Amino acid sequence: MKTSIELDTKEVGKWMEWLAAFGATENGGVTRLLYDENWRLAQHSLLQKMNEAGLSTYFDGVGNLFGRLEGSLVKEKTILTGSHIDTVIDGGKYDGAYGIIASLLALDYLKRHYGIPKKTIEVVSLCEEEGSRFPLAFWGSGSITGKYMRGDCKGLYDARNISFSHAMSSMGLQSDREQVKRADIDCFIEIHIEQGAVLEKEQESIGVVSHIVGQRRFTVKVTGESNHAGTTPMCYRKDSMHLAAELITYAINQVTDIDSQLVATVGKIVASPNVPNVIAKEVTFSLDVRHHQEEVLDNFCKKIFAYFKQKSIEASMNVEWEQWMDIKAVEMDADLRELAHSIVQEMDIPNRKMISGAGHDAQVFGTYCPSALLFVPSVAGVSHSPEEHTNLEDLKRGIIVLIKLLHRLAY
Amino acid sequence: MKTSIELDTKEVGKWMEWLAAFGATENGGVTRLLYDENWRLAQHSLLQKMNEAGLSTYFDGVGNLFGRLEGSLVKEKTILTGSHIDTVIDGGKYDGAYGIIASLLALDYLKRHYGIPKKTIEVVSLCEEEGSRFPLAFWGSGSITGKYMRGDCKGLYDARNISFSHAMSSMGLQSDREQVKRADIDCFIEIHIEQGAVLEKEQESIGVVSHIVGQRRFTVKVTGESNHAGTTPMCYRKDSMHLAAELITYAINQVTDIDSQLVATVGKIVASPNVPNVIAKEVTFSLDVRHHQEEVLDNFCKKIFAYFKQKSIEASMNVEWEQWMDIKAVEMDADLRELAHSIVQEMDIPNRKMISGAGHDAQVFGTYCPSALLFVPSVAGVSHSPEEHTNLEDLKRGIIVLIKLLHRLAY
Incomplete structure (x- = not known):
C-alpha cells in the first residue's frame, strides 16, 4: 500500500x-x-x-x-x-x-x-x-x-x-x-x-x-451517633464524619505506594443529617478502584479494608462496605x-x-x-x-x- | 425557709x-x-x-x-x-x-x-x-x-x-x-x-x-478539578475530596491537643458533582468551633487555617473559608x-x-x-x-x- x-x-x-x-x-x-x-x-x-x-x-x-x-x-x-x-x-x-x-x-x-x-x-x-x-x-x-x-x-x-x-x-x-x-x-x-x-x-x-482496567466499586457506610455539636465533649463523640475523613485520607494515600497505575476515587459522599451544628450520625461514601491486574486490586482492597476494620474497632463505630461492581x-x-x-x-x-x-x-x-x-x-x-x-x-x-x-x- | x-x-x-x-x-x-x-x-x-x-x-x-x-x-x-x-x-x-x-x-x-x-x-x-x-x-x-x-x-x-x-x-x-x-x-x-x-x-x-460558649462557624470550600475516575492517573489529579478529607481529619485531630473543653464539628459536607466515577471538582464543608475563651478559639483557628493554607499551596488547589457566625x-x-x-x-x-x-x-x-x-x-x-x-x-x-x-x- x-x-x-x-x-x-x-x-x-x-x-x-x-x-x-x-x-x-x-x-x-x-x-x-x-x-x-x-x-x-x-x-x-x-x-x-x-x-x-x-x-x-x-x-x-x-x-x-x-x-x-x-x-x-x-x-x-x-x-x-x-x-x-x-x-x-x-x-x-x-x-x-x-x-x-x-x-x-x-x-x-x-x-x-x-x-x-x-x-x-x-x-x-x-x-x-x-x-x-x-x-x-x-x-x-x-x-x-x-x-x-x-x-x-x-x-x-x-x-x-x-x-x-x-x-x-x-x-x-x-x-x-x-x-x-x-x-x-x-x-x-x-x-x-x-x-x-x-x-x-x-x-x-x-x-x-x-x-x-478492572473496576471495583464499593459503598462504605460509617455509622456513629448524632449529637449536639455544642453540648457533646470530644471524648463522648462517635463522629462519623471524622472517621469517614480518616478512612478516605488513608485509602487515597495508599494508592501511589501500591502501584503507579492504580487509581482510586471517592467521588460521592452523603452525610446525615448533614447540618452544621449536629454531629453526623452517618456518612456514606463511594470508592472506585481500577487497575489492570487483579492482584493489585486485591492488595489495595485487603490493605484498606483491614485498616477500616481496625479503625472501626478503635472508634467503636460501625463501618460497613458493600461491593456493587466487579468488572474484570x-x-x-x-x-x-x-x-x-x-x-x-x-x-x-x-x-x-x-x-x-x-x-x-x-x-x-x-x-x-x-x-x-x-x-x-x-x-x-x-x-x-x-x-x-x-x-x-x-x-x-x-x-x-x-x-x-x-x-x-x-x- | x-x-x-x-x-x-x-x-x-x-x-x-x-x-x-x-x-x-x-x-x-x-x-x-x-x-x-x-x-x-x-x-x-x-x-x-x-x-x-x-x-x-x-x-x-x-x-x-x-x-x-x-x-x-x-x-x-x-x-x-x-x-x-x-x-x-x-x-x-x-x-x-x-x-x-x-x-x-x-x-x-x-x-x-x-x-x-x-x-x-x-x-x-x-x-x-x-x-x-x-x-x-x-x-x-x-x-x-x-x-x-x-x-x-x-x-x-x-x-x-x-x-x-x-x-x-x-x-x-x-x-x-x-x-x-x-x-x-x-x-x-x-x-x-x-x-x-x-x-x-x-x-x-x-x-x-x-x-x-462562644461559637464560630465557617464554610470551607475546596476547589480542585473534575476528571474521569478511570482515565486520570493519580499524579495528574486535583482531587478536592481527598484534600477535604485531609483537612477535616487534621482539624478534628487538633481539638483535644489544644484544650479539653474545646469542641469542633464538621456536620455538613457537599461534594460536586457527587458521583462515584468522577473526581470531585468541589467539596464544601461546615466547621463549627466552640469554647468559652476567645484565646482558645483563636489558637485553634490560627493553627488549622495555617495548615489549610499550606496544604492548599502543596496541592495547587484553592481552599477558601468564610466565617458566617461569631458569637462571643x-x-x-x-x-x-x-x-x-x-x-x-x-x-x-x-x-x-x-x-x-x-x-x-x-x-x-x-x-x-x-x-x-x-x-x-x-x-x-x-x-x-x-x-x-x-x-x-x-x-x-x-x-x-x-x-x-x-x-x-x-x-
Whole structure:
C-alpha cells in the first residue's frame, strides 16, 4: 500500500459536525440516547451514508447498524470495526461517534483505493454503550458477543418510565425475536478518544491500549451517633464524619505506594443529617478502584479494608462496605497490538502503550474475539461534556492508522 | 425557709404533658413555631394558668408573656425567671418548656407558702429563641434586652413566604409599635435541660453553668478539578475530596491537643458533582468551633487555617473559608452562681460547675444583667428530637433548687 495516505482534514471535521447535529444540545453538546428520535435519525442517516459509500447495510435485532464490504475469500470471518452511537446526557461530539466516522471513512478509503478486500470488513455503529437511558450498558457489543441475551432488557425502564421493550418496538425492533449473537467475527478494532489527559500531557498522538482496567466499586457506610455539636465533649463523640475523613485520607494515600497505575476515587459522599451544628450520625461514601491486574486490586482492597476494620474497632463505630461492581480487566490482543504499534512507529507518530481506565466496547469484544483499542488525545482530558474536543490533526492521524491496520488485516 | 420542699412528682409530669399538647406531633414530639396557632394557644393557655396562680399577666409588644408577683419594696427592680415557648420542628417536650413550667410552679409555691416577696418576681414565657421559623434567633430575650430593635424583623420571611410582620400582626401584635426593651430587670434566672450527656454520664443532677460558649462557624470550600475516575492517573489529579478529607481529619485531630473543653464539628459536607466515577471538582464543608475563651478559639483557628493554607499551596488547589457566625462567650454572674452552688450543696445534690455548649436566652440576658443558668440532665443527651427526655425526679429537683434560689433573692 501507499506509505502516504492523504485525507482532507476539513472533511474529517465536517463528518464529525454532521453526526453531532443529531441530538445537538443548546450547550454545544450532544444527547443521543438509545432508541430515542435523535438516535433513530443518526442511525438511519448513517445507513444512508454507508449505502452511498457502496457498503451493503443492515440492522440486527437490537439496532446495531452494519455496513459491509464483502471480501473475496468468502469463507473468511468478518473483521469488525466501529464504536457506539449513543452518548451520555449532554455529552460530547467525539465519544463513540469518532470511532464510527473513522471506521466508515477508513472503509470508504480502502474501497476506493484498493477495491475488494480478501477478508470481509464491516463498520458497525453499535446501538448502545453508555447506559445513559436504561440501567444496562454495552447493550450493542453485549448482544453481538452473547454477553446479553435478548431477555436481559426485560423489566427495565427509563427515567420517564418507558419500558426497554416499548422503546425497542417503537424503533421497529422486536425484543422477543431471535438472539443477535454472531459467530462470524474474526476480530474487533475500535478507535476512540482517550477521555483522559495522558497523551496530551506526554505530547503523544496515538495510544495503543494493552489492557482495559478492572473496576471495583464499593459503598462504605460509617455509622456513629448524632449529637449536639455544642453540648457533646470530644471524648463522648462517635463522629462519623471524622472517621469517614480518616478512612478516605488513608485509602487515597495508599494508592501511589501500591502501584503507579492504580487509581482510586471517592467521588460521592452523603452525610446525615448533614447540618452544621449536629454531629453526623452517618456518612456514606463511594470508592472506585481500577487497575489492570487483579492482584493489585486485591492488595489495595485487603490493605484498606483491614485498616477500616481496625479503625472501626478503635472508634467503636460501625463501618460497613458493600461491593456493587466487579468488572474484570481485559487484555487486548497481543498480535493486533504489535501490528498497530509497528504501523505508528513506521509513521513516526509519537505514541505510547497505555492502559484504558475507562470502559469501552472493546472490552466486551475482548473476551470473545481478538480485539484492539486505539486512542487519540482528548484536549485537557475532558469527556462526557460539551467541552469534549480532539484536534482535527489527531482525528485524521487516527483514521490513517486505522486504514493501514485494516489494510494489513484484510488485503 | 423550710429546708424540705415537697412537690408532687406526678403533678410536675402532668404540667409538662399539658404544655407539650400544644403543637404535639405524630412522632410524640412538639412543633411550636413563633406566632403560629400552637404558639398562640400555648401562650394564651399559659396566661390563664398564671392568672389562676394569682399572678398579674401581660404580653409585651413582641409576644413575650409575663406573670408578675408584685414585691412589697416597690422601688426594687424585677427578678425575671423563665425560658422560651417555641421549639424546633418536631422537637422535644422539655427544651424551653421546662424552664417556663419550673418558673411558674416556683412562683406558685413561693406565693402559697411565703406570700408577697420583697422584690417583684416575674415568670416569663419568652416568645422565641430557636430561630426555627424565621432566620432570627433570641427574638424574645433580644427584644427585652435591646439586642434587637423592632425593625430588625423587617424583610424576614418564613418557609411559606409569610412575612415576620404579617405573622406578628396575625397574633394582634404590631411590629411598628414602640420598643419593648426594659430597664427594670434586676437579674435573669433560667433553668433548662442540658441537651448533652455530661450530667447523666457523671451521675450528677444539677449543672451550675459558669459560661455559655462562644461559637464560630465557617464554610470551607475546596476547589480542585473534575476528571474521569478511570482515565486520570493519580499524579495528574486535583482531587478536592481527598484534600477535604485531609483537612477535616487534621482539624478534628487538633481539638483535644489544644484544650479539653474545646469542641469542633464538621456536620455538613457537599461534594460536586457527587458521583462515584468522577473526581470531585468541589467539596464544601461546615466547621463549627466552640469554647468559652476567645484565646482558645483563636489558637485553634490560627493553627488549622495555617495548615489549610499550606496544604492548599502543596496541592495547587484553592481552599477558601468564610466565617458566617461569631458569637462571643458569655460568663454567668459569679454571685448568682455561688448562691446556686451553695443551695445544691446544702441539698446534697450531686452537681457540677459546667460550660454550656449550646446557646440559651441566659446568654442574651448575661450581657445586660446578672444572669444564672442551671441545667438538669437530658437522658442520653438527646435534644431537638421527640426522644428528648428528662426523668421526673430530675425535673422536680430542678424546680426545688429554683424555688430556693428565688426565695433567697426575693424574700
